[in-house]
Amino acid sequence: MTDLTQSTLTQKEVRERIESRLASRHRKEKIFRGFGIASIAFGVLAVLVLFTDIISKGSSAFVQTDIQLEVTYDPAVLGIETVDQESLAWANFDGVIREALRERFPDVTGRRDKRELYSLVSTGAGFALRERLAQNPELLGKSETLWFNADDDVDTYVKSLSKSEDGFLGRTSEQKAEWIQSLRESGELEKRFNTTFFTNGDSREPEQAGIRAALVGSLFTLLVTLTLSFPIGVAAAIYLEEFAPKNRWTDLIEVNINNLAAVPSIVFGLLGLAIFINFFEMPRSAPLVGGLVLTLMTLPTIIISSRASLKSVPPSIREAAMGMGASRMQVVLHHVLPLAMPGMLTGAIIGMAQALGETAPLLMIGMVAFIVDVPGGITDPSTVLPVQIFLWADSPERAFVERTSAAIMVLLAVLITMNTCAVWLRKKLERRW
Amino acid sequence: MQTPTLFALLLLLILVAYGTGFSRAVGAARSRGGIRSLASLPSYYGVHTALWCGLPALIILGFWLAFDDSIIRTLVMGGLSAKPESISGQNLLYAQIQNMAAGNLVGEATPQLTAAAEHLTSLRQSGQWLQTALILILSIGLGAFALLQISPEMRAREKVEKVLRAILLLCACAAIFTTVGILLSVLFESLRFFQTVPVTEFLFGLHWSPQMALREDQVGSSGAFGAVPLFTGTLMVSAIAMFVAVPVGLMSAIYLAEYAGKKVRAFAKPLIEILAGVPTVVYGFFAALTVAPFVREVAQSIGLEASSESALAAGLVMGVMIIPFVSSLSDDVINAVPQSLRDGALGLGSTKSETVRKVVIPAALPGIVGGVLLAVSRAIGETMIVVMAAGLAANLTANPLESVTTVTVQIVTLLVGDQEFDSPKTLAAFALGLMLFISTLILNFIALHVVKKYREQYD
Numbered sequence A: 001m002t003d004l005t006q007s008t009l010t011q012k013e014v015r016e017r018i019e020s021r022l023a024s025r026h027r028k029e030k031i032f033r034g035f036g037i038a039s040i041a042f043g044v045l046a047v048l049v050l051f052t053d054i055i056s057k058g059s060s061a062f063v064q065t066d067i068q069l070e071v072t073y074d075p076a077v078l079g080i081e082t083v084d085q086e087s088l089a090w091a092n093f094d095g096v097i098r099e100a101l102r103e104r105f106p107d108v109t110g111r112r113d114k115r116e117l118y119s120l121v122s123t124g125a126g127f128a129l130r131e132r133l134a135q136n137p138e139l140l141g142k143s144e145t146l147w148f149n150a151d152d153d154v155d156t157y158v159k160s161l162s163k164s165e166d167g168f169l170g171r172t173s174e175q176k177a178e179w180i181q182s183l184r185e186s187g188e189l190e191k192r193f194n195t196t197f198f199t200n201g202d203s204r205e206p207e208q209a210g211i212r213a214a215l216v217g218s219l220f221t222l223l224v225t226l227t228l229s230f231p232i233g234v235a236a237a238i239y240l241e242e243f244a245p246k247n248r249w250t251d252l253i254e255v256n257i258n259n260l261a262a263v264p265s266i267v268f269g270l271l272g273l274a275i276f277i278n279f280f281e282m283p284r285s286a287p288l289v290g291g292l293v294l295t296l297m298t299l300p301t302i303i304i305s306s307r308a309s310l311k312s313v314p315p316s317i318r319e320a321a322m323g324m325g326a327s328r329m330q331v332v333l334h335h336v337l338p339l340a341m342p343g344m345l346t347g348a349i350i351g352m353a354q355a356l357g358e359t360a361p362l363l364m365i366g367m368v369a370f371i372v373d374v375p376g377g378i379t380d381p382s383t384v385l386p387v388q389i390f391l392w393a394d395s396p397e398r399a400f401v402e403r404t405s406a407a408i409m410v411l412l413a414v415l416i417t418m419n420t421c422a423v424w425l426r427k428k429l430e431r432r433w
Numbered sequence B: 001m002q003t004p005t006l007f008a009l010l011l012l013l014i015l016v017a018y019g020t021g022f023s024r025a026v027g028a029a030r031s032r033g034g035i036r037s038l039a040s041l042p043s044y045y046g047v048h049t050a051l052w053c054g055l056p057a058l059i060i061l062g063f064w065l066a067f068d069d070s071i072i073r074t075l076v077m078g079g080l081s082a083k084p085e086s087i088s089g090q091n092l093l094y095a096q097i098q099n100m101a102a103g104n105l106v107g108e109a110t111p112q113l114t115a116a117a118e119h120l121t122s123l124r125q126s127g128q129w130l131q132t133a134l135i136l137i138l139s140i141g142l143g144a145f146a147l148l149q150i151s152p153e154m155r156a157r158e159k160v161e162k163v164l165r166a167i168l169l170l171c172a173c174a175a176i177f178t179t180v181g182i183l184l185s186v187l188f189e190s191l192r193f194f195q196t197v198p199v200t201e202f203l204f205g206l207h208w209s210p211q212m213a214l215r216e217d218q219v220g221s222s223g224a225f226g227a228v229p230l231f232t233g234t235l236m237v238s239a240i241a242m243f244v245a246v247p248v249g250l251m252s253a254i255y256l257a258e259y260a261g262k263k264v265r266a267f268a269k270p271l272i273e274i275l276a277g278v279p280t281v282v283y284g285f286f287a288a289l290t291v292a293p294f295v296r297e298v299a300q301s302i303g304l305e306a307s308s309e310s311a312l313a314a315g316l317v318m319g320v321m322i323i324p325f326v327s328s329l330s331d332d333v334i335n336a337v338p339q340s341l342r343d344g345a346l347g348l349g350s351t352k353s354e355t356v357r358k359v360v361i362p363a364a365l366p367g368i369v370g371g372v373l374l375a376v377s378r379a380i381g382e383t384m385i386v387v388m389a390a391g392l393a394a395n396l397t398a399n400p401l402e403s404v405t406t407v408t409v410q411i412v413t414l415l416v417g418d419q420e421f422d423s424p425k426t427l428a429a430f431a432l433g434l435m436l437f438i439s440t441l442i443l444n445f446i447a448l449h450v451v452k453k454y455r456e457q458y459d
Helices: A002-006 A011-062 A085-090 A093-104 A111-118 A125-135 A152-161 A174-185 A212-243 A248-261 A265-279 A287-311 A315-323 A328-356 A360-364 A385-394 A399-429 B003-030 B042-078 B087-102 B111-149 B156-172 B174-196 B199-204 B228-259 B262-277 B280-301 B311-336 B339-347 B352-381 B384-389 B407-415 B424-458
Strands: A063-072 A143-149 A189-193
Touching: A011 A063, A011 A399, A011 B228, A011 B262, A011 B280, A011 B311, A011 B352, A063 A093, A063 A152, A085 A125, A093 A111, A093 A125, A111 A174, A125 A143, A152 A174, A152 A189, A152 A399, A174 A189, A212 A248, A212 A287, A212 A328, A212 A385, A212 B156, A212 B174, A248 A287, A248 B174, A248 B424, A265 A287, A265 A360, A265 B174, A265 B352, A265 B407, A265 B424, A287 A328, A287 A360, A287 B174, A315 A328, A328 A399, A328 B156, A360 A385, A360 B407, A385 A399, A385 B280, A385 B384, A399 B262, A399 B280, B003 B042, B003 B111, B042 B087, B042 B111, B042 B156, B087 B111, B156 B174, B174 B199, B174 B424, B228 B262, B228 B311, B228 B352, B228 B407, B262 B311, B280 B311, B280 B384, B311 B352, B311 B384, B339 B352, B352 B424, B384 B407, B407 B424
Parallel strands: none
Antiparallel strands: A063 A143, A063 A189
16 A cells, blocks of 8 residues: 555556456456356366266167068978977077068068178067966967067167158168168157166067166165164264263274275275185175175265264253163163264165165176176176176277166166155154254 | 075074063063163163173174185185196185085086095085084073173173274274275285395386296297386376366365356255266276367367377366366365455555465465375376276377376286286285385375364464
8 A cells, every 4th residue: 555655656557457457356366256157167067977878878779770570480480389388488489570570571582682682670579479478378379479589680770760851871781771771661669668678687689688687686785784784873872972971993904994985996896805705705796795795885974974864863862761771871871863864764775775776896706707697696697787888888889889778777767766765755754852 | 404594594593682681671670670680671671681681793704704715715625635836826726616616517527526526526515514503502601691791780781882983993093993994905016026026126117028938949028017107197187177167166166156146056055066076987988088089179170289198188077077186176275264364455455466465375375286296196096097998008198198007007907817926016006006015105195284273273
């Protein structure tokens, strides 16, 4: 200030200087604010781009191109006379499908063209026929009209037709495109809801691949995680919050919990591999081991949130119970714990959501194996949904891209539901003291 | 008896023990004028009996399940007269014996194999018997012992509470066990690795090519374990990620805390936090299929050569993933700055941005630094995004458009689908895991320390 008053500047010049300085300060203010808005916009934009990208890629996987064929369960073609377990295993169902395709396109001759024709329909169509005949043995010798999944190349081509005039031919030949056109015109080729995606396990053929096995595997893994991590986490939180004396041992436990919360998840996978699989010789690829690893991983989250909700129970409750003659254990188990339970449950749901989305540690313990069957228990080899996504994302077939995105949509839907539940639970049950 | 049946039976026994303990306590009190004369409530006597009946048996059962396979294996393998030297050969032989015992033999049945399989079956059967007998005798015997102890003077509640407290302490120590488990598992395998590959070569070597030569003349399988390209790759991807996440996360936290109205805050904060809940495998897919081709196209349009898997794509997406992490941690510390500091600055005539830049941020700096350090440790340990988008080639490069590989990527590629545990290739993964664990541990430690110290200032 002394500068200004003692200088030779006139009052007017002083005011001009101040005003120009003020203007530049206000400009800086605006720029700063603009940066803030831009950052928020960037974050929101990232969410939107991520979701629209996944949805636009994945929504087409919920429909599947099907082809209608009139099949005849001809004993001569099938090579069987009666319907029983053994004969079904041997029967030539692919032959029936081929026969039906030849009947539909009688003017196709030549080995090469025929092979091309047969590849219209998924290789899984024969299995579908076998299932049908096994359930309805009286169909032998009769014919019926059925829908079959089309091959994934056909599926990709038909789906791309709705986006542009020419469509994406890929491995589909011109001739095949003509057949597809004729089937479309006669209404024998349709896009229908893709039930296979929800009822099948993994497969090398995109049109037969589904997420059921992965979903069941995820469910088992989460069950193991929940039954172990919730009781242990709550017990640890109760000890640390209500009983622990202030000493070095307690400090050590707290430092450990805080550190474990930030240890990379893949390190937990290394632990699982070295200790559970190598040392204890537990089965590889099993939800049991996956659940154990995820338990160790989510434990810090659950302990920290459980402690927070124990802390939020006011001391007056404890004092009142103590005054009535309850022991410390009774105070905690009868009064504090029930009041803290909603918060703990919220923490548990968030921990489970974290466990459900985790991939890296499960890769370490062998849950990446190619598994077709739906697991029946916690020691069966299985995979989980995120790992299934990882496996499909690696597959070269174009048709797997949309299935990967669809699996991601299912995963995100489950996660969003879980998190919404947690928020709802907190709002509904939370008590303000 | 099969283990699940035994377990169910044990649970039933525990229930019975509770019931008899309860009624016995009530019975003992009857002659003295009702349960009033008991030292504890009758249910505590029940729990006391149930604990005696169930706890030791359950502990023994747990140990049994953990160790019976390896003991049986040692017995069976010890009974063999001739066996292969190598560990993998022994594993193979034991698998054959197991298959044979299960009745689906692959290959030829030698007399030795048949005898071993019979030995295995008989051991398993007697093991099962022994298990059932031991567990049942233990649980019934100890349960009966506890029942006999019941008298109105016995302080059952105190005993039960002591046990409960011990269980709580044990659960709290799970965190310590986990840390010790991690250390042991990575340390032991790393030490084995450093016996074959010197530490200095691992830490300072410039060439990474973990394929070991199976034959002398094999091409391209040098088995070089110089991890520097991995470290630089990790640092580059993390640096790109922080370059995105720190400014965006910090600025959005500042905007939300200082500028935004209630409505904007209620809308934007949860929306940005959605990013934290998206699984990393989804980001990996997004990076590999959407961002990487986009980066490549942009690079080509300005005349640069970009590989299809670039550090830039992985780093950008990882940065987006970390934004909510940085922003919520910074939000906490910015909100913890006392309002009086802001009021003081505003009262002296500074604009809002000047207040933020010159007063709020310096006051919150330790907390922000701690948050950023935690974010760095997240970025270093992040796996799926880099596995799917950064590539496998161990290039020592400073060009973010080339593909690089990271520590976590190599751990995954070295260990997935491999069951051998005596080759340097798989052991190298544990050495990398040790590096990862130590570096993130140091970062976390500093970060938590800084954050804690800062918090003490204003509370």
